[in-house]
Amino acid sequence: MSRTALPTIRPYHPTTFVDRGVAVPFTTPMLVGTRARPTARQSLELIVPNPSGGRGAYIMPWDGIMSICRPTLHDQVFVDRIARYDHVTPRVIRQIASQVAAEGLAGEQAMAAAQIAVDVQARNRTIMNYRLLLELVEQTALPVDGLGADPAARARATVDWVSPQLARSPAWTADALEVLAGVVSDIGVGRDGTKERIPRLLAMLSRVRFELADWRDAHPDGERAACVNMICSVADLTLDLAGITLSAARSMTMDMVGLLRSWSGDPAGIVGLFARSDWMLDGWEPICLIWQNATDYATRLAAMIEIMTLVPILPREAIEWTQCESDAMQPVAFRRMIPFNEDWRSGALVYELIARNERFRARAQSAAGC
Numbered sequence: 001m002s003r004t005a006l007p008t009i010r011p012y013h014p015t016t017f018v019d020r021g022v023a024v025p026f027t028t029p030m031l032v033g034t035r036a037r038p039t040a041r042q043s044l045e046l047i048v049p050n051p052s053g054g055r056g057a058y059i060m061p062w063d064g065i066m067s068i069c070r071p072t073l074h075d076q077v078f079v080d081r082i083a084r085y086d087h088v089t090p091r092v093i094r095q096i097a098s099q100v101a102a103e104g105l106a107g108e109q110a111m112a113a114a115q116i117a118v119d120v121q122a123r124n125r126t127i128m129n130y131r132l133l134l135e136l137v138e139q140t141a142l143p144v145d146g147l148g149a150d151p152a153a154r155a156r157a158t159v160d161w162v163s164p165q166l167a168r169s170p171a172w173t174a175d176a177l178e179v180l181a182g183v184v185s186d187i188g189v190g191r192d193g194t195k196e197r198i199p200r201l202l203a204m205l206s207r208v209r210f211e212l213a214d215w216r217d218a219h220p221d222g223e224r225a226a227c228v229n230m231i232c233s234v235a236d237l238t239l240d241l242a243g244i245t246l247s248a249a250r251s252m253t254m255d256m257v258g259l260l261r262s263w264s265g266d267p268a269g270i271v272g273l274f275a276r277s278d279w280m281l282d283g284w285e286p287i288c289l290i291w292q293n294a295t296d297y298a299t300r301l302a303a304m305i306e307i308m309t310l311v312p313i314l315p316r317e318a319i320e321w322t323q324c325e326s327d328a329m330q331p332v333a334f335r336r337m338i339p340f341n342e343d344w345r346s347g348a349l350v351y352e353l354i355a356r357n358e359r360f361r362a363r364a365q366s367a368a369g370c
Contacts, residue, residue: 013313014313014315015315015316015317016315016316016317017279017282017315017317017318018037018038019037019315020035020037020047020312020313020315021035021036021037021045021046021047022035022036022037022088022089022090022092022093022282023035023090023093023282023283023286023312024036024046024078024082024093025078025093025097025286025360025361025364026071026072026074026075026078027072027074027075027106027358027361028069028070028071028072028075029069030048030068030069031046031048031065031069031071031075032049032286032306032310033048033049033283033286033309033310034046034047034048034049035047035283036079036082036088036093037088038086038087038088043061043083044061044062044079044082044083044088045059045060045061046058046059046060046061046062046065047059048060048065048068049309049310050309062079073105074100074105074106074358077100077103077105078096078097078100081096081099081100082096089275089278089279090275090278090279090282091186091275091278097361097364098114098117098118099114101113101114101361101362102114102115102118106358106361106362107355107358107359107361107362109358109359109362110358110361110362112362113362113363121185124185125181125182125185126181128181128182128184128185128189129177129178129181131181131189132177132180132181132184132189132253132256133155133158133159133177134155135189135190135253135254135256136155136158136159136162136177136256136257136260137151137154137155137158139254139255139256139257140158140161140162140256140257142154142157142158142161156170159173159174162257162260165257165261166257166260166261166264167264168264172264173260176260176263176264177260179267180259180260180263180270183270183271183274184249184253184274185197186198186278187199187246187249187250187274187277188250189250189253190250190253190254191247191250191251191254193250198242198246198277198278198281199246201281201284201285201288202239202242202243202246202281204285204288205235205238205239205281205284205288206239207288208235208287208288208291208292209231209232209235209236209239211291212228212231212232212235212291212304213228213232215228215300215304216228216229219297224301224304227304227308228304230308230311231304231307231308231311234311234312234314235284237314237324238280238281238284238312238314240324241280241314241318241321241322241324242277242280242281243277244321244322244324245276245277245280245321245322246277248273248276249273249274249276249277252270252273252274276321280314280318282312283310283312284312285364286310286360286364287307287310287311289360289363289364290303290306290307290310290360291303291304291307293359293360
């Protein structure tokens with residue numbers, strides 16, 4: 001009887017976040033933790049974690065996926081949508097995920113959550129647009145003589161006053177604030193804020209990190225403790241670096257005229273700066289959901305084993321962005337621990353895992369609509 005030849009496990013030591021690829025929320029169990037990145041030939045390359053938990057990964061085009069698994073319809077459609085983009089970012093992947101979920105391909109719960117999230121996100125962008133305008137008004141602090149207490153009049157006067165300094169028209173300034181509202185909607189404005197997506201994800205990762213440590217302390221075992229220590233170490237570094245990039249991005253909104261001036265000269269650069277914390281945290285949300293889905297010792301042990309294969313590698317670019325370095329930046333090889341839960345990626349559990357992954361999509365869509 002012939003067997004399908006598996007692709008070769010290849011080294012995976014990305015130096016940039018683009019090289020690392022973007023985490024794609026596939027529902028096929030074998031593809032959990034898979035990342036997508038562009039290639040020099042303008043095609044899409046997938047990086048599939050080594051299922052043994054060791055170093056390296058399967059790196060292949062989508063056409064080669066059938067050699068290791070049978071992807072769900074959700075995943076097939078997802079890849080078709082990704083291929084339409086020249087530049088893939090975590091935000092782009094979330095947009096595609098929302099579209100695919102809204103079509104019902106990730107289950108009914110995810111479809112309902114995605115449909116609600118569209119309206120909520122539109123409302124949040126409107127609120128963020130108002131907050132940016134309010135920041136501009138307060139920072140500019142024009143004299144209120146003749147403007148009365150009408151906030152709309154003060155806003156118009158502020159935009160009219162600021163625009164010549166930018167060598168732009170008031171219409172351009174108003175449009176720029178509207179576009180920037182979408183750019184900053186995930187991180188918030190000013191020093192504080194816990195309701196936006198990135199601060200919420202930071203809080204969730206912090207909770208999961210401490211829950212993992214508590215579980216390790218309650219169930220001491222040398223090998224498992226070492227694995228949890230590694231997960232916590234990378235999580236700690238990620239929390240620190242994401243916090244640094246989040247603070248740097250938020251600080252830009254404390255000088256709205258400067259932000260608008262920078263936006264006028266290099267909008268793509270500003271988008272990149274505001275996206276850094278998103279890149280830092282990319283791939284951690286499903287890890288948190290896997291852990292939160294586990295409720296007893298057996299399921300948490302299985303969750304820990306699965307998480308080991310999914311912990312995102314921090315590329316060297318993270319050092320350039322934050323000027324921080326740590327031993328946790330180094331790639332980590334795990335001992336093969338699959339026998340503790342031998343069939344966690346086998347056919348016996350495949351439909352249960354697909355259903356679980358669809359529930360995760362529903363929770364992610366619900367969170368996106370907060």
